[in-house]
Amino acid sequence: MSWGYRLVTLWTSHAPSLLLVGLLGRQLGLQAGFQVVKTTNCSRWGTHSDNGLFEDGDIIIGGLFSLRYTPPSVDYSFKQHVQNLPLQYIYAMLYALEEINRSLTLLPGVKLGYQIHDSCALPAWELKAVLSMVGGNTFTCDTEAGNGMDIGQGISLNAGMESSHYIELNLIFYTASCPCLSDRQQYPNFFRTMASDAYQARAVAQLAIHFNWTWIGAVIADNDYGHMAVKESIQENSVCLAFVETLQRETIVSDAKRAALTIQASTAKVILIFTWYTDVIELFHQLSKLNVTDRQFLASEAWSTSGDLLQDTASHKVARGVLGVAIRSTALPGFDSYIRSLSPLLRPSDEFLREFWQKEFGCDPNTNGPTQKASLPPCKGTETLEEVQNFFTDTSQLRVTYNVYLAVYAAAHALHSLLSCPERANSPGNVSSCSFPKEIKPFELMQHLSQVNFTTPQDELFYFKGGDITAKYDLVNWQSTPQGGLRLALIGRVDGFDLHLNDTAIEWSTGTSQVPVSVCSESCAPGTRKASRKGEPICCFDCILCADGEISNQTGSLQCDHCPAEFWSNTERTVCVPRQLDFLSFNETLGVTLTAVAVSGATVTTAVFVVFLHHRQTPVVRANNSELSFLLLLSLKLCFLCSLLFIGRPSYWACRFQQAAFGISFVLCVSCLQVKTIVVLAAFRSARPGAEALMKWFGPGQQRGSVCFFTSIQVVICIIWLTLSPPIPQPDLEIPGLKVTLKCAMASVVGFSVVLGYIGLLGCTSLLLAFLARKLPDNFNEAKLITFSMLIFCAVWVAFVPAYVSSPGKYAVAVEVFAILASSFGLLFCIFAPKCFIILLRPEKNTKKHLMAR
Incomplete structure (x- = not known):
């Protein structure tokens, strides 16, 4: 395929209309990178009859093809003779014209002729050929003209030229792939049967994304074609470039050496090559010298199907497994037979076929015209292409060939629409029944073509x-043959932006079925997220473990997602799992310990109660109202037992009972102590003159009534609180962690605060009264014991508040249970331990005389 374009002209005897069919290359205004070499085949063309193929017709279609190729600077195997593939393009054009001429529905009654020239792939010669076809002048192929604008190959329609100085063309090109040509403002008369290079660049990007190749090296032509590939296929698709090396034809050897060294040193295992196939050959030779054989190459359509590359020995060494984009291959039924039936005996004026015959069979076909090789023996006349196997006769993969075929048919249908009679516009028109117009406007021709x-x-x-046209590509793979060579295998296709790929059919550069890995950083595993490295491409990153309560369940996640409140991340941070309900259980060590302490306290209290009951008639028990002592022991036992309500799974009723039992039990206990303290004070005050009646106003009935009154206030508070806004079992989702504490949530903090505040108020009052009575002159002063017990009681509950607030989860419950047990034991031991000591161990002191002594 050429970097320029070839043109084909068309005109009629009635009006100087022009149709050009040809091939537009990668860029317009290609820099002079061709090395001009004088050849005998392209040295001088004199008249039209010497220039190529011609046939008269009502409309003449002209073609310009690059049959003889002059290599840029290094020639490994290329010859300066007729190339087989462009020769196949010529006969595809002729095959299409013959089909159209035989058609009864397409241009009936109109014969299409042709005029075909060889441009030798030299830009200046191509321009001269176009001008000669447009103006009808003799075209001279001048070897001294080496630089100029490479025009390209395509079909051009020109209508209504009133003078040789006015040229306006409508072009159809069959290898014009530059994205710039899609600009209708700049190229309004341009059409093509070749998709824009932007599509194949995006197809390459899709391949990279499909195989997770994010770290790619690029070797490109130093022109718009190569730089467009980098922009379209890499930078706009989140694929990072490890390097970009450019190749120029003038310095291809040094550029290829530099690129090969860069590839060898790079960590990128996948290399994108967007350049002409002759540049790729030099690059592969340099890589072969460096023994770089472990790279996976991505090929543009400019070299992915190159037969020269597939046959090159360096390619066998370094380019196995190439994955590339190619022009869609389409079968042309009958074209194979047409090619193999060609013979210079049947086409005596076909100089291209004659030269091919001389090269292929080594003989002179003895047709009209001088031979270029006088030393060749004459052909026997039995030579045939039936058994010949080369690029010219190979019709298994018609790519550019089919584009030529489509270009001719597109031009024919545009002419048919233009020349059909208006009254038969909606039916197959008989063009012969209408006379040709004297003048066809260019815009009319473009309108029909569009x-x-x-x-x-x-x-x-x-x-x-x-x-x-709609982009259609084949995806091809270079695979090894048993003979050690390479063959082209079809492994998928691209339709527009849709990629269809058979992954299992691919042979990789590694020689295994394992897809090559080419990344700057390994993909972050699930449970981690990407963290960009400062100053480096986005494909280079670190993997950070997700925080507690966050997950990432995909490879390469950019961020971690928070789990819902009822869920928590697992250890691997890959999935949110339901949070486990946790509470102060009877089965765990802490729960067992607190339960044992509570039961022990209740047991000791019961034992003290039994001792007091057995010695109820003794002075120690009877002193200061034994009835209050028994009631105090009962309340202490309730305090110990109520702590058990805080242990175990919280339930609706347990949450209500535990707070009510706690509040009422402690108020009963403190109320007993307060009344006992008041009794002590009243007893000693009544001993003073004039205060004999004091104890009458605070006798046993009043004592019991006071206890009931103080306790009933707490009962009312608890009833109101638990009726309006009771605590309910609720998981504490605010605390992070897999385990979430199921606790009795205080719907009303005010209610709980009032309960605690009332207990604190009674406790402080009892402490104050006991403190005032601590120095009364008794041998056995119970006020001192109450003072110590209330000091412990108040200290415990003052320390409880900050400890409860700061404790997480179930440990807050444990703190409350501990405070209940600690304060209960403090009251039990401070008040009853001295009395039990006297009752059990010092019975001689359990006398009224001893107790009344000062």
Whole structure:
């Protein structure tokens, strides 16, 4: 395929209309990178009869093809003779013209002729050829003209030229792939049967994304074609470039050496190459010298199907497993037979076929015209292409060849629409029944061309979108053959932006079925997220473990997601799992310990109660109202037992009972102590003159009534609180962690605060009264014991508040249970331990005389 474009002209005897069919290359205004070499085949063309192939017709279609190729600077195996593939393009054009001329529905009554020239791939010669076809002048192929604008190959329609100085072309090109040509403002008359390079660049990007290749090296042509590939396929698709090396034809050897060294040193295992196939050959030779054989290459369509590369020995060494984009291959039924039936005996004026015959069979076909090789023996006449196997006769993969075929048919359908009679516009028109117009306006021709919509003989729907066609590519793979060579294998296709790929059919550069890995940083595993490295490409990153309560369940996650409140992240941070309900259980060590302490306290209290009951008539028990002592022991026992309500799974009723039992039990206990303290004070005050009646106003009935009154206030508080806003079992989702504490949530903090505040108020009052009575002159002063017990009681509950607030989860419950037990034991031991000591161990002191002594 050429970097330029070839043109084909068309005109009629009635009006100087022009149709050019040809090939537009990668760029317009290609820099002079061709090395001009004088050849005998392209040295001088004199008249039209010496320039190529010609046939008269009502409309003449001209073609410009690059048959003889002059290599840039290094020639490994290329010859300066007729190339087989461009020769196949010529006969694809002729095959299409013959089909059209035989058609009864397409241009009936109109014969299409042709004029075909060889440009030798030299830009200046191509321009001269176009001008000669447009102006009808003799075209001279001058070897001294080496630089100029490379025009390209395509079809051009020109209508209504009133003078040789005015040229306006409508072009159809069959290898024009530059994205710039899609600009209808700049190229309004341009059409092509080749998709824009932007599509194949995006297809390459899709391949990279499909195989998770994020770290890629690029070797590109130093022109718009190469730089466009980098922009379209890499930078806009989150694929990072490890390096970009450019190749120029003038310095291809040094550039290829530099690129090969860069590839060798790079960590990128996948290399994108967007350049001409002759540049790729030099690059592969340099890589072969460096023994770089472990790279996976991505190929543009410019070299992915190159037969020269597939046959090159360096390619066998370094380029196994190449994955590339290629022009869609389409079968042309009958074309193989057409090619193999060609013979210079049947086409005596076909100089291209004659030269091919001389090269292929080594003989002179003895047709009209001088031979270029006088030493060749004459052909026997039995030579045939039936058994010949080369690129010219190989019709198994028609790529550019089919584009030529489509270009001719698109031009024919545009002419048919233009020349059809208006009254028969909606039916197959008989063009012969209408005379040719004397003048065809260019805009009319362009309008008909832009509206072309037909089905080819191969049942393919064809139409233009603007000047472009729908992108269709084959995905090809270079695979090893048993003989040690390489062959082309079809492994998928691209339709527009849809990628269809058979992964299992690919042979990789590693020689295994394992997809090569090419990344700057390994993908972050689930449970981690990407963290960019400062100053480095986005493909280079670190993997950070997700925080507690966050997960990432995909490879390469950019961020971690928070789990819902009822869930928590697992250890691997890959999935949110339901949070486990946790509470102060009877089965765990802490729960067992607190339970044992509570039961022990209740047991000791019961034992003290039994001792007091057995010695109820003794002075120690009877002193200071034994009835209050028994009531105090009962309340202490309730305090110990109520702590058990805080242990175990919280339930609706347990949450209510535990707070009510706690509040009422402690108020009963403190109320007893307060009344006992008041009794002590009243007893000693009544001993003073004039205060004998004091004890009458605070006798046993009043004592019991006072206890009931103080306790009833707490009962009312608890009833109101638990009726309006009771605590309910609720998981504490605010605390982080897999385990969430199921606790009795205080719906009303005010209610709980009032309960605690009332207990504190009674406790402080008791402490104050006991403190005032601590120095009364008794041998056995119970006020001192109450003072110590209330000091412990108040100290415990003052320390409880900050400890409870700061304790997480179930440990807050444990703190409350501990405070209940500690304060209960403090009261039990401070008040009853001295009395039990006297009752059990010092019975001689358990006398009224001893107790009344000062």
